[in-house]
Amino acid sequence: MNRALYTLLFHLGLPLIAGRLAWRAWRAPAYAKRIGERFALGLPALQPGGIWIHAVSVGESIAAAPLVRELLRRYPALPITLTCMTPTGSERIQAIFAGAEYRGRVQHCYLPYDLPWAAARFLKQAQPVLAVIMETELWPNHIHQCTRRGIPIALANARLSERSxxxxGRFGGLTAPMLAELDLIAVQTPAEAERFRHLGARSGCVEVTGSIKFDLIIEPSLISRAEALRGQWGATQRPTWIAASTHAGEDEVVLAAHRELLKQWPDALLILVPRHPERFAAVFELCQADFTTRRRSKGEPLLASDQVLLGDTMGELMLLYALADCAFVGGSLIASGGHNLLEPAALGKPVLSGPHLFNFLDIAAQLREAGALLEVADALSLAQCVDRLWREPATVERMRAAGLAVMQANQGALARLLAGLERLLTGGQSERAGHSL
Structure with a gap:
């Protein structure tokens, strides 16, 4: 498949895309809003001439936040245009950059679908001097339209599993030319660098910079807020654990583990945070069937009789992690590939996960080898691990220290990425000469 065939198939598939969008809107009404933006119609007024950063959803938006802040500091004259594809990502972007210091400097819209005319219309309005794509959200037409306009393109914090x-590789006629148009591919590991080169990326454009997720900075105010909240709940000494970013099929396992824990720890509290907001209501009903459950979104004080706190708010995950004694990270008991293990580790929390971590193989391996990660397979082993951590303060302290040591040993990826972006911004693009447009 080449790009022309891909574009034709994309156009032919628009009815299916519309149907999928309608289905998602039925499940999550936010998908029914701002549909025009997905076709580059009715875009908000965008200040042109800045840096465009694409972060597909919540995880990438959070990872991009330190990069955005540093770019704003280094290039005060350049506005930042942040795009995403999901309502949850949009909400997170708007929450992170809601402060007055970002007004007029950070602008946001959905990224239009990967159609040449939509990509061209978006770029005509944004007119970026640099495009940065977070992780591996690769769209051939958007990339090609940037190349046609001489806009340098960087793939930041890139990851590429063997399976991906x-x-x-099955679509080399499309993939190889697309990767060859990228000016910088800042990858997390040497193995991923080799995979990108094998697929067609220009060797000199691939750099191993590490994961910027290790450069996560915890604000002291977050810890103090968590301590104050536990004090307000009268839960300073209450055994508390969190299961975060859970998917369908995992909540039942987590609740079964909590049921086992309550036999030994009658005052135990579970903070359960589903990954997707459209599941909040269904998970609340699931919890309520067997447990006294409080919804965080209601803003009500937690009672001693409450057994489960449902984290059904946006932008509070780090606070909820800080409230817990240990953290299970979801998307890992099912074959979803896991979610960010470093967020709880950065807070000094012992980290637990399921076995499916193919999206975070290197990070998981480092945490595992350091003794900062415990992996479980089912409800019983999950309950046993949490019970052990509550009974063994020395194990908690050992895992806390190990996780923080892994974080510290891997920091610096953000600085390396910024150095690469600076080269592109200042015109150090000699390899771009002779590109086929």
Whole structure:
């Protein structure tokens, strides 16, 4: 498949895309809003001439936040245009950059679908001097339209599993030219660098910078807020654990583990945070069937009789992690690939996960080898691990220290990424000469 065939199939598939969008809107009404933006129609007024950063959803938006702040500091004259594809990502972006210091400097809209005319219309309005794509959200037409306009393109914090590489490899006629148009591919590991080169990326454009997720900074105010909240709840000494970013099929396992824990720890509290907001209501009903459950979104004080706190708010995950004694990270008991293990580790929390961590293989391996990660397979092993951590303060302290040591040892990726972006911004793009447009 080449790009022309891909574009034709994309156009032919628009009815299916519309149907999927309608289905998602039925489940999550926010998908019914701002549909025009997905076709580059009715875009908000965008200040042109800045840096465009694309972060597909919540995780990438959070990872991009330190990068955005540093770019704003280094290039005060350049506005930042942040795009995403999901309502949850949009809400997170708007929450992170809601302060007065970002007004007029950070602008946001959905990224239009990967159609040449939509990509061209978006770029005509934004007119970026640099495009930065977070992780591996690769869209051939958006990338090609940037290349046609001489806009340098960087893939930041890039990751590419062996399985994903095999998938891309099946469409070499589309993938290889697309990767060859990228000016910087800042990858997390040497193995991923080799996969990108094998698929067609220009060797000199691939750099191993590490994961910027290790450069996460915890604000002291977050810890003090968590301590104050536990004090307000009268839960300073209450055994508390969190299961975060859970998917369908995991909540039942987590609740079964909590049921086991309550036999030994009658005052135990579970903070359960589903990954997707459209599941909040269903998970609340699931919890309520067997447990006294409080919804965080109601803003009501937690009672001693409450057994589960449902984290059904946006932008509070780090606070909820800080409230817990240990953290299970979801998306890992099912074959979803896991979610960010470093957020609880950065807070000094012992980290637990399921076995499916193919999106975070290197990070998981480092945490595991350091003794900062415990992996579980089912409700019983999850309950046993949490019970052990509550009974063994020395194990908690050992895992806390190990996780923080892994974080510290891997920091610096953000600085390396920024150095690469600076080269692109200042015109150090000699390899771009001779590009086929």
């Amino acid at each position: 590489a095999r998938g891309y």
